[in-house]
Amino acid sequence: MEKKLIIKKERCPQNHKCPAVNICPVGALSQEGMSAPTIDYNKCIRCGKCSNFCPMKALVLEE
Ligand code: SF4
Numbered sequence: 001m002e003k004k005l006i007i008k009k010e011r012c013p014q015n016h017k018c019p020a021v022n023i024c025p026v027g028a029l030s031q032e033g034m035s036a037p038t039i040d041y042n043k044c045i046r047c048g049k050c051s052n053f054c055p056m057k058a059l060v061l062e063e
Contacts, residue, residue, distance in 0.1 A: 012036040012058040020050040
């Protein structure tokens with residue numbers, strides 16, 4: 001089955017600018033204010049860069 005990126009909001013402290021937004025090579029992550037980032041599934045290529053980067057493991061590539 002194809003992997004899917006999900007966000008586990010309960011792991012995200014939602015009190016800072018998400019550094020993973022700028023890591024994404026295709027601009028699939030966006031953030032409003034200090035909220036948890038949102039994923040544009042039309043852009044995401046499931047590369048895993050953001051999930052490897054997020055120190056809180058809030059972005060997860062699931063099977
Ligand atoms: S898995 Fe890759 S393409 Fe998808 S949001 Fe994360 S960094 Fe961007």
